Amino acid sequence: MNASLGSNAIATVQDGNSTIVFDRTLSPEIGYEGAMMVIANELGASCRHSRRFAGAAMHLSKMSLDAALSAVPILDERPSKSHPGRADRIKAITEG
Template sequence: MATVVDGNRVIVYDRKLSAIVGAEGAEMIIAHELGHHHCHHLGTPIDPHKELVADAFAGAAMKLMGMPLEAALAAVAVLDKRPSPSHPGRQERVAAIKAGWSEPEAGKACRLP
């Protein structure tokens, strides 16, 4: 989760997820949350599109770190299959991760390629 505490940008990560997604999945999740900070999503209304933008940012980050696409998709197991009012479904999110990985400049710029 990306949040602000006492004026400081913070990412809260549950280490229990690492047993499910592995080290690469943990990096992906943290990159996704960094995307929310980088793209100025905090303090704005809930919008599933912002999750896709953060996914694209994370895909781009993984590519720029020299990680293969499989590493960028390592956290997919914890994504809900169905959309919710706050998050798109797994299929859309996988597409956004792949798009960011394929076109990192777009992901870094907080837009979907």
């Protein structure tokens, strides 16, 4: 699902169904690989999988580590209530 989210993406539940909403303005900023990584991250969140889910998904799809890390520039350096900080997210992607 595409929406305007201030260059963000979310995993949510709509009408009892898990839904990933992706702001299309992200794609020009992070490219195809970055968009795949963001969507994999939200898929992992909606399935309540570990933080390494997105990194593992990108590895299984034969994406290089550099490509998987292409979304890093948009990540906050500091942690929030819903996400770890940038360094911890890089570590999770790399370990995945």
